[in-house]
Amino acid sequence: MKRRSLGTPSGFRDLLSEDANIKSWLVKTISDVYKKWGFLPIETPLVEFTETLAGEVTDFNLYSVIPSKERQTGSAKSLSLRFDQTVPLARFVVDNMDKIALPFKRYVYGPVFRGETAQIERGRYRQFDQLDVDIVGSSNIASDIEILLCMRDTMRSVLGDDSFIIRTNTRKLLNCLPVLFNFSEANLRAVLIELDKRDKVTAESLISSLTGAGLKSTDAEKLAEFGSISGKPIDVLEKIKNICGNLPEAAEAISDLEITANTLVSCNATEIMFDMSIIRGLGYYTGMVFETNLVNAPQFGSVYSGGRYDGLVASFGVQPLPAVGSSVGVDRLIAALQSMNFKIPGEAKKAIVLIQDSVVIDYAFQVADKVRSLGITCEVYTGGKKKLGDQFAYADKLNYDFTIVVGPNEMQNGTVNIKNQKTKVQETMVLSEINFI
Amino acid sequence: MKRRSLGTPSGFRDLLSEDANIKSWLVKTISDVYKKWGFLPIETPLVEFTETLAGEVTDFNLYSVIPSKERQTGSAKSLSLRFDQTVPLARFVVDNMDKIALPFKRYVYGPVFRGETAQIERGRYRQFDQLDVDIVGSSNIASDIEILLCMRDTMRSVLGDDSFIIRTNTRKLLNCLPVLFNFSEANLRAVLIELDKRDKVTAESLISSLTGAGLKSTDAEKLAEFGSISGKPIDVLEKIKNICGNLPEAAEAISDLEITANTLVSCNATEIMFDMSIIRGLGYYTGMVFETNLVNAPQFGSVYSGGRYDGLVASFGVQPLPAVGSSVGVDRLIAALQSMNFKIPGEAKKAIVLIQDSVVIDYAFQVADKVRSLGITCEVYTGGKKKLGDQFAYADKLNYDFTIVVGPNEMQNGTVNIKNQKTKVQETMVLSEINFI
Numbered sequence: 001m002k003r004r005s006l007g008t009p010s011g012f013r014d015l016l017s018e019d020a021n022i023k024s025w026l027v028k029t030i031s032d033v034y035k036k037w038g039f040l041p042i043e044t045p046l047v048e049f050t051e052t053l054a055g056e057v058t059d060f061n062l063y064s065v066i067p068s069k070e071r072q073t074g075s076a077k078s079l080s081l082r083f084d085q086t087v088p089l090a091r092f093v094v095d096n097m098d099k100i101a102l103p104f105k106r107y108v109y110g111p112v113f114r115g116e117t118a119q120i121e122r123g124r125y126r127q128f129d130q131l132d133v134d135i136v137g138s139s140n141i142a143s144d145i146e147i148l149l150c151m152r153d154t155m156r157s158v159l160g161d162d163s164f165i166i167r168t169n170t171r172k173l174l175n176c177l178p179v180l181f182n183f184s185e186a187n188l189r190a191v192l193i194e195l196d197k198r199d200k201v202t203a204e205s206l207i208s209s210l211t212g213a214g215l216k217s218t219d220a221e222k223l224a225e226f227g228s229i230s231g232k233p234i235d236v237l238e239k240i241k242n243i244c245g246n247l248p249e250a251a252e253a254i255s256d257l258e259i260t261a262n263t264l265v266s267c268n269a270t271e272i273m274f275d276m277s278i279i280r281g282l283g284y285y286t287g288m289v290f291e292t293n294l295v296n297a298p299q300f301g302s303v304y305s306g307g308r309y310d311g312l313v314a315s316f317g318v319q320p321l322p323a324v325g326s327s328v329g330v331d332r333l334i335a336a337l338q339s340m341n342f343k344i345p346g347e348a349k350k351a352i353v354l355i356q357d358s359v360v361i362d363y364a365f366q367v368a369d370k371v372r373s374l375g376i377t378c379e380v381y382t383g384g385k386k387k388l389g390d391q392f393a394y395a396d397k398l399n400y401d402f403t404i405v406v407g408p409n410e411m412q413n414g415t416v417n418i419k420n421q422k423t424k425v426q427e428t429m430v431l432s433e434i435n436f437i
Numbered sequence: 438m439k440r441r442s443l444g445t446p447s448g449f450r451d452l453l454s455e456d457a458n459i460k461s462w463l464v465k466t467i468s469d470v471y472k473k474w475g476f477l478p479i480e481t482p483l484v485e486f487t488e489t490l491a492g493e494v495t496d497f498n499l500y501s502v503i504p505s506k507e508r509q510t511g512s513a514k515s516l517s518l519r520f521d522q523t524v525p526l527a528r529f530v531v532d533n534m535d536k537i538a539l540p541f542k543r544y545v546y547g548p549v550f551r552g553e554t555a556q557i558e559r560g561r562y563r564q565f566d567q568l569d570v571d572i573v574g575s576s577n578i579a580s581d582i583e584i585l586l587c588m589r590d591t592m593r594s595v596l597g598d599d600s601f602i603i604r605t606n607t608r609k610l611l612n613c614l615p616v617l618f619n620f621s622e623a624n625l626r627a628v629l630i631e632l633d634k635r636d637k638v639t640a641e642s643l644i645s646s647l648t649g650a651g652l653k654s655t656d657a658e659k660l661a662e663f664g665s666i667s668g669k670p671i672d673v674l675e676k677i678k679n680i681c682g683n684l685p686e687a688a689e690a691i692s693d694l695e696i697t698a699n700t701l702v703s704c705n706a707t708e709i710m711f712d713m714s715i716i717r718g719l720g721y722y723t724g725m726v727f728e729t730n731l732v733n734a735p736q737f738g739s740v741y742s743g744g745r746y747d748g749l750v751a752s753f754g755v756q757p758l759p760a761v762g763s764s765v766g767v768d769r770l771i772a773a774l775q776s777m778n779f780k781i782p783g784e785a786k787k788a789i790v791l792i793q794d795s796v797v798i799d800y801a802f803q804v805a806d807k808v809r810s811l812g813i814t815c816e817v818y819t820g821g822k823k824k825l826g827d828q829f830a831y832a833d834k835l836n837y838d839f840t841i842v843v844g845p846n847e848m849q850n851g852t853v854n855i856k857n858q859k860t861k862v863q864e865t866m867v868l869s870e871i872n873f874i
Contacts, residue, residue, distance in 0.1 A: 024478050037809070039816075040457070041460075042453060043460070044451050064503045095444060111483060127482050139821065142817060143819035146819050153809075361579050365582060379475025381579075
């Protein structure tokens with residue numbers, strides 16, 4: 001028998017129960033919110049044609065996938081693992097246009113793959129999960145607002161309180177920066193890259209790099225000040241209106257921000273701010289952009305980000321379909337929650353039936369059935385003829401709340417010995433009247 | 438802008454909302470049962486070292502995975518997509534031995550990949566999902582029974598009734614066939630392959646192929662008869678005892694079957710049968726084997742199968758760790774349920790807010806917030822300035838139960854117009870007193 005390899009490849013990892021438990025709770029909690037907002041689940045395969053993935057928007061390193069049968073011939077079309085959920089969404093919409101209703105509102109959960117160097121200490125893996133929510137087929141600001149308010153509802157459901165801040169901005173306004181601050185359209189990308197660093201550098205350093213990107217120093221100062229505008233949507237809107245005046249290029253951005261601000265007030269969404277320093281690195285955003293930070297774990301950065309990307313579906317060569325969406329960084333959110341000692345709310349109590357003698361196996365299973373019928377998680381100790389001491393050690397290692405010892409006497413009398421592992425209180429009960437305190 | 442590929446590669450597919458919805462319900466329902474039985478979730482990566490996967494038990498075609506960065510050098514260790522969840526479990530247990538308690542009870546959900554020719558019409562895809570439950574580290578029959586009873590609880594939770602049959606047998610008994618029916622040990626594999634076909638061939642044809650595999654014709658007749666033994670565990674046990682007498686080689690098998698039969702009676706598990714024709718094709722089973730059929734969709738074959746495999750973990754070159762488990766064929770079960778017109782129980786009612794005029798967007802979101810607070814799924818129509826007729830068509834296409842039209846008058850009066858799309862009953866209500874019938 002050949003001895004096999006151990007360990008996982010670099011950038012790929014096992015999830016032990018504690019992490020897997022919090023992840024499945026998180027995915028369920030968030031999916032339930034998405035469902036309640038009328039989003040529908042879909043799935044796309046993990047493997048796509050390389051041509052589908054390799055568009056102009058990606059500089060991620062793809063993983064090639066080669067089926068054994070086709071390895072020799074090399075005739076088959078090249079396949080790769082997906083690197084995100086957004087490009088497959090665009091492909092899905094075009095492929096299934098006759099089966100969906102527009103606007104198409106979907107959520108999706110699953111792994112994506114990046115063939116980059118793994119940086120485990122920074123939480124950067126080659127396989128990680130994305131949980132995305134998107135609306136395809138509407139350029140109406142109502143769909144941006146739907147995503148924004150749904151993000152707020154999601155974070156509330158996860159945290160159980162309001163200890164988060166969602167910050168939003170619009171690329172439509174950022175696109176007016178050359179007109180507003182007198183620099184060349186060609187320098188916009190470089191300016192945005194500098195502005196994006198605002199949080200990490202001094203005001204002087206920002207102004208100096210903005211002049212380096214082609215701004216006069218007075219304009220650079222003004223732009224740095226503009227980048228620091230942040231706060232309640234209604235207040236920020238007033239400031240923006242003052243800066244933009246009646247500039248025709250800014251009219252659409254201001255209208256979007258105004259409808260959004262009014263709706264946020266209507267829905268009492270005090271966790272959502274306008275923030276002119278929100279840029280989002282990726283090139284494909286065209287309208288609103290979103291980021292989410294945890295008040296009690298700001299060091300993890302944004303755990304839930306997105307925006308409007310109106311050009312992506314058109315890159316499949318069919319009609320343009322505007323889209324807006326947001327993605328939960330599942331692994332980063334888990335890491336942030338764990339740094340806050342987060343506990344899954346309302347987890348069921350757990351009991352284990354320990355077996356004094358193997359002749360009572362059938363009784364042990366009968367007891368476990370009864371316990372589960374009371375809504376309590378229960379397993380029978382299946383490790384065989386171990387001493388009771390070993391069985392108690394197993395129960396402790398798995399953090400069981402109750403142990404239930406059964407032996408021949410209990411079987412004959414139809415009773416059980418229940419012990420509360422936390423209080424150490426022990427009690428003998430008739431099986432039919434079993435209860436837990 | 439380069440035009441991208443459309444379509445999915447052969448054997449890979451998109452799941453539309455209806456299928457994805459039933460799948461997520463199924464996975465949640467089954468995972469909840471596993472949890473309640475004390476099984477813990479884990480995750481393993483989709484990519485493993487090829488050496489890990491390519492052991493003696495597999496003849497599945499692997500998919501190679503090659504990261505772009507390493508394509509030139511060829512120096513890295515070969516990687517592949519996993520073809521099942523069981524080999525990764527064995528690798529996981531060995532790698533994480535210091536972090537887990539034995540017996541280790543886990544469940545896992547996720548896709549596996551087979552580089553074989555896809556047969557879409559027979560539901561055979563290259564990527565499909567497995568939802569596995571296993572116990573590693575105990576050879577005690579209690580762990581086989583735990584899996585068996587948990588399978589029963591799972592099927593009950595999925596179907597809501599007892600319209601399924603779980604059939605079980607033990608390889609330990611099948612290993613006695615050469616002694617019981619006078620043929621060479623070397624022919625056992627061939628004999629089992631013939632016996633496995635019992636359901637699909639006539640008695641004559643079975644007897645003739647058994648003689649072809651080395652049995653005398655009277656023994657072949659007896660073995661064919663043995664293969665047809667099936668029914669209530671206690672009854673089958675009596676028959677087996679008569680056939681085996683005091684044969685020492687069969688003692689362990691009979692003891693296992695006896696403890697199992699007694700426990701099934703204790704737990705009133707009338708859906709579980711003993712059936713001597715259950716073999717399970719795969720070579721690695723060593724003890725109990727399980728199959729599950731739906732009473733109302735028998736043509737789909739077993740939707741939930743497994744057994745004891747005591748040799749697998751040892752193939753990693755460490756101590757032998759006995760194991761037993763079962764796997765839900767998620768995609769096959771979904772297909773079977775859909776053939777029975779299965780409906781997800783207790784799905785929430787759904788409402789949609791339609792917008793008469795875009796000046797009322799903020800009010801529309803306020804209404805939706807209120808509706809969701811009543812536990813009803815609700816979206817705001819985000820498609821922009823479409824006529825009400827188009828918005829109603831969208832609501833019908835997505836099968837909404839209620840439509841709520843809001844316009845400037847409703848906003849001013851703080852009212853809503855709710856229409857029950859099934860009964861066509863329409864009503865105007867004050868927002869704060871909104872309710873659904």
